[in-house]
Amino acid sequence: MTSSYSDGTRVVHAGLPEPEVGEPFLPGPVFAAPYHLDPVTGPGENGYARTEHPTRRSLEAAIDELEGGPALVFASGQAAITALLLAVLHTGDTVALPSDGYFAVRAFAEGTLRNLGVQTMLVPTAGPYPDFSGVRLVLLETPANPGLDVCDIASVAALAHAAGALVAVDNTTATPLGQNPLALGADVVVASGTKALTGHSDILLGYVATNDDAVFEKVETWRKQTGAVPGAFDSWLAHRSLATLDLRLARQTANAAAVAALLASRADVTGVRWPGLESDPSYTVASKQMRRIPGVVSFDLGDAGRVARFLQATALVFAATSFGGVHTSADRRAQWGDDTSDGFVRLSCGIEDTADLLADLTAALDEA
Numbered sequence: 001m002t003s004s005y006s007d008g009t010r011v012v013h014a015g016l017p018e019p020e021v022g023e024p025f026l027p028g029p030v031f032a033a034p035y036h037l038d039p040v041t042g043p044g045e046n047g048y049a050r051t052e053h054p055t056r057r058s059l060e061a062a063i064d065e066l067e068g069g070p071a072l073v074f075a076s077g078q079a080a081i082t083a084l085l086l087a088v089l090h091t092g093d094t095v096a097l098p099s100d101g102y103f104a105v106r107a108f109a110e111g112t113l114r115n116l117g118v119q120t121m122l123v124p125t126a127g128p129y130p131d132f133s134g135v136r137l138v139l140l141e142t143p144a145n146p147g148l149d150v151c152d153i154a155s156v157a158a159l160a161h162a163a164g165a166l167v168a169v170d171n172t173t174a175t176p177l178g179q180n181p182l183a184l185g186a187d188v189v190v191a192s193g194t195k196a197l198t199g200h201s202d203i204l205l206g207y208v209a210t211n212d213d214a215v216f217e218k219v220e221t222w223r224k225q226t227g228a229v230p231g232a233f234d235s236w237l238a239h240r241s242l243a244t245l246d247l248r249l250a251r252q253t254a255n256a257a258a259v260a261a262l263l264a265s266r267a268d269v270t271g272v273r274w275p276g277l278e279s280d281p282s283y284t285v286a287s288k289q290m291r292r293i294p295g296v297v298s299f300d301l302g303d304a305g306r307v308a309r310f311l312q313a314t315a316l317v318f319a320a321t322s323f324g325g326v327h328t329s330a331d332r333r334a335q336w337g338d339d340t341s342d343g344f345v346r347l348s349c350g351i352e353d354t355a356d357l358l359a360d361l362t363a364a365l366d367e368a
Contacts, residue, residue, distance in 0.1 A: 008246040015062025029055045029236035051224050055232045059239045066176035071209040077192020079228040080206030087218040091117035093136035098125045101141035125149040132163035141170035146346040148273040150282035157185035179290045196324025198241040199248050252295025255349035260297050271300035295349035302343040307332045314364035323348030
């Protein structure tokens with residue numbers, strides 16, 4: 001698909017093979033580990049599923065079209081981001097990570113990477129940004145999870161490149177329909193496809209995408225040697241789910257706009273964050289950089305007890321971790337080890353009818 005098509009058209013057709021009479025639009029998953037080999041020449045396009053797999057390649061082709069760079073898919077988002085870190089970082093290197101990003105990445109850096117002799121520099125997503133001299137890799141996460149701060153990718157990439165650093169952007173929350181970091185100057189995109197990209201809360205998936213041939217080769221070699229690949233059925237389900245990405249995001253964004261406005265209007269709710277609100281600290285950067293704002297809203301209900309009462313009172317909001325699914329969900333992030341207050345809530349808007357969702361949230365907040 002060419003970039004001249006709109007998002008809705010691109011996601012429906014991304015990665016599909018050329019039409020063949022009698023074949024489905026998206027061929028089903030290939031359930032195989034080894035394949036027939038030519039006794040003389042050896043493997044053709046497929047030799048062994050850990051290293052080559054047709055269903056996985058189709059999904060990667062689709063993500064390539066959406067992100068704008070060759071993609072490698074992994075068994076989870078954490079598998080993807082740790083593969084990138086371990087493939088490009090070496091003893092004596094320094095990596096800059098978001099201090100307010102996904103906590104498991106910081107834990108990995110403070111444990112595994114530190115034991116390998118890699119130093120960590122923690123930087124807030126919204127800045128200020130330090131001198132990146134001597135830094136090998138700058139990892140950005142924008143919007144950050146769970147606080148939803150946004151950084152100017154182009155500006156930070158320019159600063160990092162001037163210091164000789166690679167730039168990677170975690171695009172999980174935004175998705176490639178929200179922003180394209182590679183087009184904004186990043187060298188690498190990494191993301192969890194578990195969230196909004198696939199959007200049905202039934203798949204664990206991650207990916208790395210890059211136009212840097214050297215980085216791609218290192219990450220691909222790492223994946224081949226460690227085997228952190230998704231299965232055939234998960235790859236097929238993910239590709240199938242991409243077709244509705246534009247539709248799902250449209251409703252989730254509309255719901256988030258309405259939910260954020262509702263929460264901001266209530267005196268008993270504090271700390272409302274959604275980069276689409278004009279009052280949000282990230283609004284100016286987000287409105288310039290992003291094509292659409294994701295369906296995740298954060299806010300504070302004061303204490304853990306009130307969060308529990310709120311979640312027990314709601315009829316439509318599932319108490320669950322993760323985000324980006326078709327069902328609205330929420331969780332108290334402090335219970336997972338995030339550096340947030342006890343009453344901090346990350347709410348992921350699903351695709352329910354907006355009026356129903358607002359009525360349910362209002363009643364639950366009143367009861368809580």
